[in-house]
Amino acid sequence: MSDLQTNLAKAQAYLARFQQDGVLNHIAGKAMPALDGTTFESISPVDLKPLARVAHGKAGDIDLAAKAAKEAFPAWAAMSGKARRATLHKIADAIVARAEEIAFVECMDTGQTLRFMEKAALRGAENFRFFADKAPEARDGKSLQGPGQVNMTTRHPIGPVGVITPWNTPFMLSTWKIAPALAAGCTVVHKPAEFSPLTARLLVEIAEEAGLPPGVWNLVNGLGEDAGKSLTEHPDIKAIGFVGESRTGSMIMKQGADTLKRVHFELGGKNPVVVFADADLDRAADAAAFMIYSLNGERCTSSSRLLVEESIYERFTAMVADRASRIKVGHPLDPESVVGPLIHPVHEKKVLEYIDIAQGEGATLAAGGAKYEGPGGGCYVSPTLFTNVRNDMRIAQEEVFGPVLSAIPFRDEADALAIANDVQYGLAGYLWTSDVTRAFRFSDGLQAGMVWVNSENSRHLPAPFGGVKSSGIGRDGGDWSFDFYMETKNIAFATIPHAIPKLAK
Template sequence: MSFDLPIAPPAQVGGLAAGRATSGGGDELPVFYPATGARISTLIEDDAAAVDQAVTAARAAFDRGTWPGLGVLQRVEVLERCRQIILDNAEELARLECAATGLVLRELRERHFKRAAYNFRFFAEYISQSAGQRYDQTPGYMTTVSRVSVGVAALIAPWNAPVALATMKIAAALSFGNTAVLKPSEQTPLALARLVALLQEVLPEGVLNLVNGRGAVTGAALVDHPGIDLVSFTGGTQTGRTIMSAAGRNLVPCTLELGGKSANIIFASADQERALDGALLGIFSNNGQQCLAGSRILVERSIFDDFVGRFVERAGRIRVGDPLAETTEIGPLASAAHRDRVLSFVDIAQADGGALLMGGTRRDDLGEGYFVSPTAVTVPSNSARVAQDEIFGPFATFLPFDSADEAAAIANDTQFGLVSYIWSDHLPTVMDMSERMRSGVVWVNTPMMRELRAPFGGFKSSGVGREGGASCEAFYTEERTLTIPTRPPPLRKLGVE
């Protein structure tokens, strides 16, 4: 079986610095269509010299360009034009995104690209309402605090939702007057390469630049570059540790949104139908490839068998297939290597005493693409590897609990702490559990809901720092304190007899 390619992608993809192609200089890396496994494009990797070209362009735009000193209303106008570019080109961009990621085209249209466009509107509105501070506590003096742009931002985006997540970083960095160098994942460069080219048409020269390549090559050269002033990364925890170590050597601040192994806690007091819908969305949406997935589903023992049975029955009817089809609910995973890694956890679960409830196999009936069946297992305890390791696929792990105390203990028994889900219509249970969760975000009786004004990020190995309105303002700006006497102050005289 073969599926049509959603678009004819460019034969080659490289970097863009100040509107011109970077020098490349590195290896040629294949780009595959996950629905068929066919090679569809070639990425020309940017080496250290090409990265230097992009950073130099961003540095010049910040140090000598107009963007950092532009008035807020002028910057808002440009951000709104960026938003409109995404809306005007959403179909082309969504098809390029589908071609490299295998994400369902309908979901890209309805969710990802609306969110990408809104990222620019959100920050345009945010900066138009920002205020400074004034202090008058000391008689005779006025002290003001303003926020100023930091400099050149290195923005490193993941492969699981490239445009939606990268535009959050781009819009935030640019809205506060910084310039930027973006590095997408080498697996999924197509849509972001096109988007950066489009945005460069309305942005001043050098404000937004693109480099492409692997983390160990292009990413390392970018983070280590002395012209970088701050780093924002979304991706795996181990890579985040490497980036934070490299940034620390140059005293460069960074925000890291990393992995998760989030607990989705379902009490007997929950609306069972809504909890079932939420549990299915929490683990299987975005092809199961999301750091905020509710991958550990904790169910109160009195309803455990019934809930798991209904989950398995519903999950068995999820439509896996062509990401271009309107009826498809799960497309292929992003790569053959990732597919094989996800499926390897079936044997790992069984070796730890777990039981396979459903799935756990390749969908060979769908051809050579990277398709897997929705998978669910039960495990005897939270110490099982499938309850501790981030699998990052359509793979649910079920555990029972007998009390709120036990549920909280299981939920927090992880190196991660990105999000938590609580399902209960009993208010005291909700309030008690929400206070106990060691996670940066707690969602109650709802699957994923992102409020961009609120901070988003995790505890423990799930990250450092936060994204969101005020959190981004704090990261992408420096505070400057200015003190002025309101009248000539008396000064001590030195050296006067």
């Protein structure tokens, strides 16, 4: 048997449970169908065949889960950081033990290729380990001296929180949000994306088998307009952590306004990779290709705008086009595949429409630009590069969220910065230059929450992660995650007898 055939046989064995039992909600430690018994169908983007029937949670299911999270909160919050650390490390161990199952299910559920998903499962374990080790210090604060006074700050978990995760790399992104919430002492109601619900079911199951108390982590599947809306409006949910589209983030903010929800948003991006003539062009071309074509281009930090200095524009875009044309598109379980099918026919249609729009606006197709006839007949799109793009074109302004790169020439540093900042988004930026002073100047002027200089997106877990403008609110990573999931309290102690104001003689 070939590697692909072997992997397909394993995947079918892992998926059999979902095809037989469906994808259930998980509330107060119990797997259960939706209260009204309704389901929706999840399909694989590989061949568009059904993977499972999924419990279609609605307001009643969310209410049940929120009450379970509220009931479990006092005991979980009161547990010592050391005890929470031990539990979270057990969850990480259990993720590692089932890493192959997680990766294979994620490949078939999302279309992401195995070469990336096998690492994503292990990255999920790493997220749990990182925040596990921070749990004992989560409540630590500062000592602040004032005149005749010492201030002591401390932090406390905010309460039950809602976590709404996207369909791209859903397992890893769920751990990125949920691990710090648990480490802080919060309880969770998780609503995964309806396009890719399978590994969320695995994750909560893994957590409870590893010793997480019932009700600390609850899972409700559903659609944004019913389960998602109910979660953001529920009075027992104190905060919402959301990863997804900017438009949806705006809706969540409106829905949570009446209950004064705290929100943390990681939203869309139209991130520039800026290449100056003095850069190491081979490394820059590899990084530019990696950041748009890996993960099928379905990543918020993808470098979807390629800004290149005029003097090297033709040469450099030819280098990227050559790389794009040699990328293997194929079945996600084929170890040789780099790009797999896009998540869903609805999204595939959107990406192909943007390719047509770009050509209609006058952009030049330099690579790809069409549906790819991949194995299974699913949602495959060839790695695509457009040249002669202007920054006012829709292809340069709107988030495509697929393997589509737009190359724009610039004259000088000022022109490059103006083009880079002339979008509604501000999540990430990538800069390639050998001029150190330019690197400092340019990265300082770039309107983005994160900038990588002479590098692709290489994450350091203690560093802050998040965007500006329409790309988000707040930061994840290190103590920044605890700033969201915890309330800060200040206690002031008088250190000298001081005159108390007298209002009566």
